[in-house]
Amino acid sequence: MTTSIFAFVVVLGVLIFFHELGHFLVARLFGVGVEKFSLGFGPRLLGRTVGITDYRLSAIPLGGYVKMVGDEPDAEIDPEMIPYSFTHKHVFKKILIVAAGPFFNLLLAVIIYFGFFYFIGTEDIRPVVKHVVAESPAARAGFRNGDEIVAIDGKTVAAWGDIERLIADGGGTPAHITARRGGELFDVTLTPQTKVAKDILGDDTPYYDAGFSGLPPLKAIVGEVAEGYPAKKAGLKKGDLIIGINGTPVDSWNTMKTIISQSKGEALSVRVRRGAETLTVEIIPVLFSEENVRGEKVDSYRIGISTPGITIPDADRIIVKRGLWGALQESVGQTYQISRLTILSIGKLIKGTVSTKTLGGPIMIAEMAGQQAEAGLTNLIFFIAVLSINLAVLNFLPIPVLDGGHLMFFFIEAIIRRPVNMRMREIAQQAGIFILILLMIFVFYNDITRLFAS
Template identity: 40%
Template structure:
């Protein structure tokens, strides 16, 4: 348990630091004074003043904040602080400062995925057939266990995923497969058949298949620095897309809300990934960073997305929301976040009692 708590604090500390660093750097870039840069909330257990800014570590490690001069609507500003006040900056600059937090979460994810790809390379499943189901297109075409699929309809294949994607996108049209067996290559024609399978979210989806299963042999592909950039972009996009899709599925009711996890679940998973090694923990942090970036862009008051929504309305209408509207919106946002936190804590506790 202690191992998980330490891993949780490290993981959350990295995520929060990068998020708040985005706000801090953009604020300083646009000449906004930063009063406080805090990792954590509540009582300060460490603090150090450098110029105008107080850097501190606070007791409750469930977030952090950057407090800027003139950040709060209606906040009194000294005459000498007008030039460094957040509220006095152009709308575009204020929006960039707010958006920098989530942006830095995506940058952190990209960097972690990049170094994982650069130093570890890729591990993919070879397109080697392990099992052929009877009375399927592959069985009729004469494909056997141990065969390697090296091409699909003229497209080279280096991994099982490549082959599955090419067959899945066939629309059921006949395909020419290039097959390697015992040192020789030959072609066979197969016509994929439509099957109903469960996707990641448990939904029934149509998929074209030929009736083979992978043997499970693994291929290691080293990547150069340029290839690692492409892989990092791909991974960041895939996790972003999956996160957004997951939120949509939860709202639609396709994915049960009790699958949501909170700090306890994150701590458990952080401990498990830390034991698995640096690469596993780095991948886990990258995934969480993408999640944090996307969640903070939700148009909910208090979150960065809520501030950006107000800025967008102001930019379109030319009207700044008055202080009372912002205050009420923030109260609603806080209430929603508290309710969500209680719900995920409840899920975590139930999961523990159920042995999950």
């Protein structure tokens, strides 16, 4: 709990600081006076005044703000302060000042990703084939385990991630591959198969499969055995290797999972290898129901085991660092992809194709921040980047009170060449506050429901 609270304050502090720093720097660039730069809301805890700006830390760490001279259109301003007034600046300068907050949140994500891609590097595996799927394009092209991929379509391959990226970039067109086997190079051409899988939002998305992998197939080895489930009652133990079900050989975790899911709850004769011993047990799968991201009920048959995963030898692990331009491309691309996913998620929430139960508030953020902090500093920093992108996208929404709402009014002002009527703005602001209060109540309800459910 202490870790979650501390991580939450750190994450929120970084996000708020960068957001408000964007407003502050662009406001000062255009000669707007800044009266307060506050991290947090409520009573001032500590701070320092430099010039006319009070840099302060406030009591409630759930936000922050930059108070500019003349940022309220109906406020009285001393004549000598008019040159420093936000309201009296050209509308396009006001647009840039407001947009700078969420833009700086996107910039923070780019900086974080750039730091990892350029200075630290990302973990990957060597571009060596460890598994060839039978009757796949790679099998027909003659690939074998141990073949090292050197280049695809003339582009050098340094890690397995490069293979996945280059195959995907090819869009299913024939790929010209240079590989090394036993010290000798050879060239082959294969055409990846176009397949369809569910993305994180539950939509069908195409992908291109060459039919080889840099990891060996996941064996049907029992990791953890859940209490109260059929596997536990049948006596399965951690480390057991499942080699057959109902007379069908099991060569991988996916094969086993498919047989169990298609069992319709009928008894299964499961052959297990435990050390030098082979035994057979009867297991009756149970029906398990859960909701997917769309809020749809999904039923599946399970026996209550998990996989221990794959242990990758240190010799196969590599750290990939990008060059200056490559790191910049990767960091901007990563930020774009997460921004796109966030926008699509919001659209699906509005249309009702993604369940509103997926929404979370401060409690969920604190819980996730704590989990990432316990996993390590790298995980926490990546979490800050993802959250920063989400904050930027949400702030660009045209809801009064948010930056996007202010931008909407300023764009209208630019079109009609006069400020929007104050009464209309007040009504819109009240509506915006009402919407945000309702949203906060709802996400708090979701957070509390999750806590009780867990």
